[in-house]
Amino acid sequence: MHIESSSSPGTVWFVGAGPGDPDLITVKGRGLIERAGAILFAGSLVSEAATRWAPAGCTVADSKDMTLEQMSAWLIEQAGRCDTVVRLQTGDPGLYGALIELVQPLDAAGVAVQVVPGVSSAMASAAAAVESLTLPEVTQTVIFTRVEGRTPMPEGESLEALASHHSTLCIFLSITLLGRVTAALTAAGWSSDAPVVVVHKASWPGEEKIIRGTVATIQGLCREAKIVSQSMIIASPTLGARQWTILAKSKLYDTSFTHRFRRASVPASNLTLESP
Structure with a gap:
């Protein structure tokens, strides 16, 4: 049932619903849903199953056909009568989500705002494919980016420029522009047989698809599989x-490495000891 607030506005919680599997929402996020008086979820990207913990009488609305202004107005209205209002956003609210655009009108209306992080589709995609985005002596850098489409890229952030680092690239919102992705990788010096993984609807029960290919083949493979939406593209030297039969191991767990929880059991060999 609703928790009414007659004296002051309630709080709007921006909750990361995770990549798709409702069970990947955080414990804190689920707890907020369980006591929410109103929930606004992004139905085009968030499974409605994520609202299944809502209490009886909770007002639940889908924002997929709303404008930004309509969403802000809805949240402000609900905060005027409920202590806890939840805005369920896909993945993590701070990554490719309309967080600040929605927070500013709430600030102007004097409505309190809190954010609960969520599992990003980048992490869920790597998990689905059983891949590590970083490896010792291979790459220690992960770049989250997208290809320029309707939203232009800031100067210096073209995919070709970012790909020139030859680190891990998690490319969001770009599956329909996969040809431009592979062209940028090629222009940045990636070989035609460099591995690329595309994960469609990572973690969505019964809907997840994993496509493995190379810079040269991935576009055709995705076309054959009819992958045209909600997909993460991962290009990385770690894939x-x-x-691999030869793999550099983490120094943190090496028998010759000393840190504050464990002393080295064998002498270090050309190793500088550090305390993490």
Whole structure:
């Protein structure tokens, strides 16, 4: 049932619903849903199953056909009568989400705002494919980016420029522009047989698809699989490491490494000891 607030506005909680599987929402996020008086979820990207913990009488609305102004107005209205209002956003609210655009009108209306992080589709995609985005002596850098479409990229952030680092790239919102992705990788010096993984609807029960290919083949493979939406593109020198016969191991767990929880059991060899 609703928790009424007659004296002051309630709080709007921007909750990361995670990548798709309702069980990947955080414990805190689920707790907020369980006591919410109103929930606004992004139905085009968030499974309605994520609202299944809502209490009886909770007002639940889908924002997929709303404008930004309509969403802000809805949240402000609900905060005027409920202590707890939840805006369920896909993945993590701070990553490719309309967080600040929605927060500013709430600030202007004097409505309190809190944010609960969520599991990003980048992390869920790597997990689905059993891949590590970083490996010792391979790459220690992960870049979250997208290809320029309706939203232009800031100067210096073209995919070709970012790909020139030859680190891990998690490319959001770009599956329909996969040809431009592979062209940018090629222009940045990635070989035609460099591995690329595309994960469609990572973690969505019964809907997840994993496509493995190379810079040269991934576009055709995705076309054959009819992958045209809600997909993460991962290009990384770490892909496929599960099958490597030679793998540099983490120094943190090396028998010659000393840190504040464990002393080295064998002498260090050309190793500078550090305390993490």
